[in-house]
Amino acid sequence: MSFANTVRAPLGTASFKARIGAVSCLARRNYHxxxxxxxxxxxxxxxxxxxNVSRDKFDxxxxxxxxxxxGGASAATVYMGKEIVQDLVGYLDINDAARALAITEIKLNDVPVGKSLLTTWKGMPLFVRHRTEAEIKAEQAVDLLSLRDPQHDSDRSLTPEWMILVxxxxxxxxxxxxxxxxxxxxMYCPCHGSHYDSSGRIRKGPAPLNLTVAPHKIKGEYLIVG
Ligand code: FES
Known part of the structure; x- marks a missing residue:
């Protein structure tokens, strides 16, 4: 059937529509x-x-x-969760360890009057001195004008008996x-001959400043530094 024959049929008639349909089918088949x-x-x-077979058969x-x-995905997720929790707990443990290092606890009864204790605080040496009455009196009477780094003895300790120094x-x-x-x-520093009094103040030698007083508090029979 040719296109020329199709267009020759009168428009709108059944013959025209049949011919148009046949031509378009032919064209579609030719194209593909x-x-x-x-x-x-x-x-x-x-x-x-x-x-013809139901999918239920393969269920x-x-x-x-x-x-x-x-199951595999769940196991992998649980394993990953376990790793995260383990890391977190490890991180918190490190913080606890660091916190423990930052605090030093000393039983005051372990240091008799007139004796000193050497321990550590934050990785630094810590001097704990249980001072005698004579030492306290002598340090409190010191003329501040005679000091290189003027500081009154009573400003360097919570209680006169205890001197806590870095x-x-x-x-x-x-x-x-x-x-x-x-x-x-x-105290005496043999490196270059600096002398400190029992308050930790520099009294002789090249050191420019007093020894640092470590932050501390006294709780019952314990001294807590940090
Ligand atoms: S380091 Fe202590 S006197 Fe020099």
Whole structure:
């Protein structure tokens, strides 16, 4: 059937419509003859290959696959969760350890009057001195004008009996010796000869400043530094 014959039929008549339909089918067939139809057979699951078999027959197999997939993903998620919680707990543990290092607790009864204790606080040497009445009287009577780094004894301790000092020389950072030097109950740094009194104030030698007083409080029979 040619296009010329089709257009020769009167417009709107049944013959015209039949001829138009036939021509368009012919045209459609002609246009698609060179395009191969894709074959999806290789991608189909067994359950969908046979059109006359119900999918229920393959349910068990499909469920095993789905459950294995979901189970595997759940196990991986639980494992990842466990790792995260472990890391978090480890992190908190480190914080606890660091906090423990930042606080030093000393039983006051362990340091008799007139004795000193050397311990550590935050990785630094810590001097704890239980001062005698004589030492307290002598340090409180010191004329501030005679000091290189003027500071009254009572401004350096919570209670006159206890002097809590960071044991690092303010000259070049050596560790002074306790109960040594020219001042009773004081400290002496042998590196370059600095003398500190029992209040930790620099009295002789090159050190420019007093020893640092460590932050502390007394709770019952315990001294807590930090
Ligand atoms: S470091 Fe102590 S006197 Fe120099």
């Amino acid at each position: 003859t060179d395009i191969p139809e894709p074959d999806f057979e290789a991608y189909r699951s067994n359950s969908s290959k046979q059109a 068990a197999k499909r469920k095993v696959y789905s459950y294995t997939l979901v 044991g690092v020389c303010t000259h070049l950072g050596c560790i002074p010796l306790q109960d040594q030097g020219s001042f009773a109950g004081g």
